[in-house]
Amino acid sequence: MHRFPHPVFVAAGLRTPFGRGGGALADYDAIGLSVPVAQAMAVRAEPDLVVWGSVIPNIGWSNIAREMWLDAKLNPNVPAFSVVLACSTSMTAAFAAAGMLGGGTDLAMVGGAEVMSRPPIALTADASKRLTDLFGRNPAAALAALQSLQPQDYLLPVKGWSNRITGRTMGDHMEETAKAWHIGREAQDDWALKSHQRAVAGWNNGFFDDLVIKLPELGRDANPRADTSAEKLSALKPAFDRTSGMGTITAGNASPITDGAAGCWIANEAGLARLPENTPYARLIDYEIAAVDHHVEGLLMAPSYAIPRLLARHGLRFEDIGLWELHEAFAAQVLANVAAIERPDWIHSKTGIATDFGPFPWDRVNPNGGSVAIGHPFGATGARDLSQAVKELWTRPAGTRAIISVCADGGQGTVALLERV
Incomplete structure (x- = not known):
């Protein structure tokens, strides 16, 4: 049994090296880090559709897929839309694209990016409403109010992307x-x-050589540690439950804060034929x-x-x-x-x-x-x-x-x- 009426394939794409939080890639934003991936993949084939995503909200854009595609100076006639499903975002992009193949859409570029080093700082809903209302009535007073904002007026990532409902990471x-x-x-x-x-x-x-493009700031993943050992890992202190004496999750056995962008291809048989012959692929x-x-x-x-x-x-x-x-x-x-x-x-x-x-x-x-x-x-x-x-x-x-x-x-x-x- 196959989910799709016609064969659908996933083909290997490209990604940036993944950088440590606060490290070599921290000066990028999610669009800027996506651009070289899209450009390098587009050299191999021009897609009929782009589906891209990012999880940490940014008030500077609403459709990262279209913004990064245009910033990459690629064909503006290729449509692009964004998805978000937390850590499953770019896999969801693949599923979305798979369901849209046919009718002239044979090849889709899918992926996503995150610069976890640079979470945006936003205002709370109350502070934002207070300022926008004031700007409408008295811009000078609004500018003065900006200078008197208090810490409680900001949404700060002090707990690092906690779940909204529980307030816990x-x-x-x-x-x-x-x-x-x-x-x-x-x-x-x-x-x-x-x-x-x-x-x-x-x-x-x-x-990883043909899966990762080199950036001027970084040539390979920065997080894997050749010098780690069971002894070094066991010496790390719990990172979350620090008070009960029963905490087990540490910086060593959890995924680290990371900056990076990655893409892959979703294709039908016609789209697959447009990729270079040596591109690894598998049927979805x-x-x-x-x-x-x-x-x-x-x-x-x-x-x-x-x-x-x-x-x-x-x-x-x-x-x-x-x-x-x-x-x-x-x-x-x-x-x-x-x-x-x-x-x-x-x-x-x-x-x-x-x-x-x-x-x-x-x-x-x-x-x-x-x-x-x-x-x-x-x-x-x-x-x-x-x-x-x-x-x-x-x-x-x-x-x-x-x-x-x-x-x-x-x-x-x-x-x-x-x-x-």
Whole structure:
């Protein structure tokens, strides 16, 4: 069974190196960081459609896709629109584009960007209304009022992109989930170490060379650490739960604040023929978007609903998936979601699916590292995951399948099923 009436393909695109927060790429904004990616991809082929996204709001634009396309000085007759679904933004862009193929749209460029180093500072709704009303009546008084604004008049990212409803960060929520699923510190640090080792090896063996464009400020990912070790990771203090003595999430086993942009291609057969012959691609068989009550299940647990639904729809077990590309918002998030889908009783109670999917193949997960090591610029991660997975699949035999999973703030998540053809 295929979701689409005609074959749809994901082809590997390009991305910037991912920079450390406050580091080499911090002087860009999300549009500026997207421009070189769009330009480099457009050299390979001109798309019929652009779908792009960014998560952190910016009052300077409303449609980043169109703005970055025009700033890139590319064909203004190519339409472009934006999407946002937290950390799943650019994967959602891929799904949106896939559903729009046909009728002259054969090739879409999709992706996203985030400069987490430069979150905008905004006014609260009350302060904004007070000033705009005053500007309408008395501009001079409004200018004077600007100079007397108080700290409480600003929306400052003091807690770093907390969930609006709970007022708590993803790390705060993930600490709760880690405790609920008994995901210990040692297991988290062990997974983080593997992520760094694999990402460093991927760079050293040339895996990323044709996936990443060099920028004047940065030539390769800045976050993977060749010098990390179990001892160094275990010495770090908890970053979120600092008072109970039971905190397990640290700066070492969580994805770091990161700046970056990434894109990939969505195509039908006609669009695929327009890409260079050596472009890795895979067929997009199906996808699932899930949402859970994050007050009950945990903020980042939606993949544990989406993955069983997607597999069951195709009669697949874990062993039938040759590659798992799992976004690592936190090492604990990967471990908790897999712990859930390894339990047939939990799957049945939550999704109604009465299937034992078998033992989970940990040796097939993120062979070239994940977000804990590479970094997680919110809007870019989905496209990075898709391109990376497609290239990894390209080395496997025809028929090999991959699952790509991205959790998202708000209790949501996206999962794709790809197949090497």
